[in-house]
Every structure is written in structure tokens, then in C-alpha cells.
Amino acid sequence: MQGVQVARPAAGGWIAPAIRQIDDFLNSVMPSADAAPSSLHEAMRYAVFSGGKRLRPLLCLAAAEVAGGGDDPPWPGCSLWPAAAVELVHTYSLVHDDLPCMDDDDFRRGRPSCHKAYGEAMALLAGDALLTMAFAVLSDAAFIARAGAGAAAACVREISMSAGSLGMVGGQALEIEAAPGSEGGGVEYAVELIHTLKTGMLFQAAVRLGALSAGAGPAELDAVTKYAAHFGQAFQIRDDLEDAAEQDADSGVLTSVGAMGPGAAEALMHQLVQKARDEAAALGPVAQKLLSVLALTFPQVVIDDV
Ligand code: GRG
Numbered sequence: 234m235q236g237v238q239v240a241r242p243a244a245g246g247w248i249a250p251a252i253r254q255i256d257d258f259l260n261s262v263m264p265s266a267d268a269a270p271s272s273l274h275e276a277m278r279y280a281v282f283s284g285g286k287r288l289r290p291l292l293c294l295a296a297a298e299v300a301g302g303g304d305d306p307p308w309p310g311c312s313l314w315p316a317a318a319v320e321l322v323h324t325y326s327l328v329h330d331d332l333p334c335m336d337d338d339d340f341r342r343g344r345p346s347c348h349k350a351y352g353e354a355m356a357l358l359a360g361d362a363l364l365t366m367a368f369a370v371l372s373d374a375a376f377i378a379r380a381g382a383g384a385a386a387a388c389v390r391e392i393s394m395s396a397g398s399l400g401m402v403g404g405q406a407l408e409i410e411a412a413p414g415s416e417g418g419g420v421e422y423a424v425e426l427i428h429t430l431k432t433g434m435l436f437q438a439a440v441r442l443g444a445l446s447a448g449a450g451p452a453e454l455d456a457v458t459k460y461a462a463h464f465g466q467a468f469q470i471r472d473d474l475e476d477a478a479e480q481d482a483d484s485g486v487l488t489s490v491g492a493m494g495p496g497a498a499e500a501l502m503h504q505l506v507q508k509a510r511d512e513a514a515a516l517g518p519v520a521q522k523l524l525s526v527l528a529l530t531f532p533q534v535v536i537d538d539v
Contacts, residue, residue: 252291259321285320289319294316297447300448302448315445322438325363326435327341329357384448395437396438404428428465432468433461456516463506467501470499476490
């Protein structure tokens with residue numbers, strides 16, 4: 234292992250300024266709430282600016298740094314474009330996931346979900362418009378000029394595949410159709426597959442877009458992809474553990490806690506975080522920010538110093 238220190242993000246570290254910059258960039262690419270149709274734009278902004286942690290954009294910026302495309306803010310590279318695109322796709326997925334025909338959640342991030350505030354039809358359209366806006370951001374001339382047409386096209390392809398029927402949307406479809414006892418290949422396999430598609434693919438897209446926009450080679454791309462695969466699986470297990478602790482678990486949905494019990498699920502989460510850490514650490518000091526996002530996301534896991 235090379236000499237990388239695991240930095241727990243501190244106030245005044247790189248994360249707070251990066252989040253500000255991501256927010257400013259998102260603000261600049263989104264139509265103003267006054268622009269017609271204003272209720273649609275208001276609903277889109279309501280969903281995007283509501284206290285999300287911006288984990289996926291942070292991962293995107295951190296992965297760009299692995300390929301030499303990052304730096305401290307003001308991010309001289311071009312990873313803000315893919316960072317914003319991934320957050321727009323993530324936000325669309327949450328807006329649609331909260332709808333009555335999906336998870337039917339009245340609240341998101343401690344306030345009424347988008348459809349509770351703007352009505353179901355407008356929330357559906359807001360989600361659609363956020364998804365399509367991600368592609369407008371990735372085909373922005375300023376991004377193409379910086380990243381190159383080939384890298385920009387690769388980013389578009391990457392996010393399309395990760396978010397679509399072979400990725401996040403496919404995972405959601407599998408979860409809707411799955412019922413404990415009905416899955417082939419064993420319950421743990423089914424849970425892992427659903428987690429990988431529904432949650433993991435967008436984390437993988439986040440790092441891959443960051444790396445691609447910075448001109449990463451195959452070895453760097455492979456390492457950040459493995460890091461994000463472990464990160465994503467651990468993230469969903471953490472979510473299952475939190476739901477189970479709040480007795481919020483839906484018995485009709487396959488979860489890691491339901492499949493293997495809370496003890497084994499927690500142990501697996503710890504192992505996955507260590508695996509993500511090993512992947513990042515092997516990249517050397519350029520992966521410092523990937524390590525710090527890992528530490529930020531899993532404060533309950535003691536991550537070995539490298
Ligand atoms: C309906 C198109 C469609 C997709 C649904 C990703 C997904 C598939 C649904 C999201 C709902 C959900 C509970 C996913 C599990 C992963 C999870 C806990 C997401 C929340 O991510 P955070 O914590 O959210 O990064 P913030 O609020 O910080 O942005």
C-alpha cells in the first residue's frame with residue numbers, strides 16, 4: 234500500500250467548498266423559477282435544492298482527481314458538468330420513487346416530497362425534465378470543448394446505461410416484482426442484484442464520469458469502478474440497517490437485513506467499506522478525496538489508515 238492518509242472530512246476541508254460549487258453550478262444550468270412553465274421549474278428547483286448531501290457529485294469530482302482532472306476548487310478541470318448531470322439523474326429518481334405508484338412517500342429530506350408540494354402530474358414532469366436536463370449538461374458545448382467530444386460522448390453513454398433498464402430503472406423494476414420466496418438463485422443473490430442495479434450503478438456512473446471527463450485510462454477506470462461497486466453495496470446495506478432500526482422496513486421488499494440478519498449485514502458493510510478503501514488506497518495520494526468521501530459516508534466504520 235502507498236502512503237495515503239485517510240482524512241476524515243473536517244469543516245474547512247475540501248468538501249464544503251465543493252458542495253457550494255456544485256450547488257452554484259446546478260443553479261447556473263437550471264432554468265430560473267420565473268421561466269415559463271414556472272410551476273414546472275419551481276418543482277424541479279424544489280427537488281434539487283432541498284439539502285441533499287451531493288454524495289454522487291463529490292464522488293465524481295474525487296474520481297476526476299485520480300485521473301489528474303481535479304484540483305482544489307475552483308476545479309480547473311471539467312468534472313462539474315458530469316457531477317451536475319449525475320445529481321440531476323439522482324434527483325429525478327428520488328422524485329419518481331416518492332410517487333404513489335412507487336414507494337409512496339409523503340416526505341423527503343424532512344419536507345413534503347415533490348408530488349405533495351406540486352401535485353403528482355407536475356412531480357412526474359419535473360422528474361422527466363431533470364433526467365433529460367442531465368443529457369443537455371453533458372452535451373453542453375463548454376463541456377465538450379474542455380473534455381473533448383469523445384469523452385463527452387462516453388459520459389452520455391455511461392449515464393444512459395447506468396440509469397436505464399440495465400441499471401437503476403431495471404433494479405427498481407426487479408424490486409417491484411420481487412417478493413421474498415419468489416426469487417431464483419437465493420435471496421442474498423437477489424438482494425445483491427437489486428442493490429447493484431438500483432443504487433450501485435449510479436455511484437459507479439458518478440466515479441466513471443469523473444474519471445472519463447479527466448481522461449482516465451483503463452486501469453484508473455477499473456479501480457474507481459471497483460471502489461464505487463463496494464461503496465454502493467455498503468451504502469444500501471447501511472440504508473437497510475437504518476430502516477430496520479427505525480422499524481421502517483417494508484416486509485414485501487427484499488433487503489440485506491431481511492436476507493442475512495442485522496449482524497451479518499453489518500459485518501458485510503464493514504468488509505465492503507474496507508474493500509473500497511483498499512481499491513482507493515492502491516491508487517496512491519491521488520485517491521485522497523475518494524477516501525475522504527468514504528470516511529464521510531461511513532463514520533461508523535473504522536477505516537484502517539494506509
Ligand atoms: C423510480 C426511476 C426510479 C428509480 C428508483 C434509486 C431509486 C430507484 C430510488 C431511490 C430511493 C432509494 C431509497 C434508494 C436507495 C438509496 C438511497 C438511500 C438513496 C438516497 O441517497 P442519498 O442518501 O440522498 O445520497 P440525498 O438525499 O443525500 O441526495
